[in-house]
Amino acid sequence: MSQRVAVVTDSTASLPAELAAEHGVVVVPLQVIIGASAYDEGAPEATPELVAAALRAWTPVSTSRPSPELLLARYEELAAQGYEAVVSVHLSGEMSGTVESAQVAARRAPLPVAVVDSRQVGIATGYAALSAAAVAAAGGDVEAVAAAARDRAAASLSLFYVDTLEYLRRGGRIGAAAALFGGALAVKPLLQITDGKVGSLERVRTTGRALARLEDLAVQAAGEQRVEVSVAHLANPDRAADLAARLSERLGEQVVGEVAAGELGAVLGAHVGPGMIAVCVAPVP
Known part of the structure; x- marks a missing residue:
């Protein structure tokens, strides 16, 4: 019997909301901090134009990974929806602590979570998540879904x-x-x-x-x-x-x-x- 596997990624994967929804990929936001204001990536206020203007003006701009608690909440929601495992695909751990947050959350999750460090950024991570979702939709188990993400990212x-x-x-x-x-x-x-x-x-x-x-x-x-x-x-x-x-x-x-x-x-x-x-x-x- 095939496993019901969910795929999670983060907002840096650059997947349009409608494309992520079409393929059943759950997207967790990182944050951008401009001056004293923090915004979830994807929020209407967090526009690329706002970031570009702030950088040109030398306004302090930084970013923040999702917390383990936020990722854990998503994993718990997926378990409640009947998923049996999760593959969580994220941007390179060399450039963000998102993978680390996912690993911490995975240890507390009520279902198995395979965390994939894509070793990539941007849409290369998005392509990896979509390939994982395709294997999941075809009935692949958690190992096959995670392998699809790793292979696609490595080839990009x-x-x-x-x-x-x-x-x-x-x-x-x-x-x-x-x-x-x-x-x-x-x-x-x-x-x-x-x-x-x-x-x-x-x-x-x-x-x-x-x-x-x-x-x-x-x-x-x-x-x-x-x-x-x-x-x-x-x-x-x-x-x-x-x-x-x-x-x-x-x-x-x-x-x-x-x-x-x-x-x-x-x-x-x-x-x-x-x-x-x-x-x-x-x-x-």
Whole structure:
């Protein structure tokens, strides 16, 4: 007999509410703190525009993980709904304490909870959660559902361009990039998520060259595979739309659905700053 397994993720997974609901994925919010005000990500007040404006004005901006109590409440609700296990898929534990909160909550949960550290951020975590949900819907047990999330996340490539490393430096998320770039903040850095951390990829002198390089690297990553591709930005809609259009043209029928282009959520946006462009390429299992 198949297990009834629920899938939980967090708001940094960048899943639109209607898509998460369609696939039965439960989303738990992180918080963004702007000045003295705290907002749940996804709340009407916590807009990317508000975050971008605060960062430009040097208003203090920080983020906060969900508490173990909040995650435990979700796990308890799912148990009450008749689920027999949960797979909880979250952004990299190297960059957030969300995984740790989930692990603490899992130990107190009334049903088995497998916590998956996606070692990713943004929609790459979202794709992992959706793959997990597909296996759960097909009757997979908790081990198969968790494995689907891990495999999808590991196969995905997350690349991004930032106007400046200053915001990553402020938040302590710059990782290995600091060693390469040091104080050379005038360059246009290309970064990638490597083993759960922000890692340096290349440095480029102009924005145009940086975005052209992002495009080439995304096409290279896709190879001959069928892929899902997403472009995200913070306060840079025109360039994001242009990149999405070029990727759609170059990858053609390899892309499942459309190359999506949308604004990054408030929590991740707080750490990368205005002007950021990201692309995720996720091979389809």
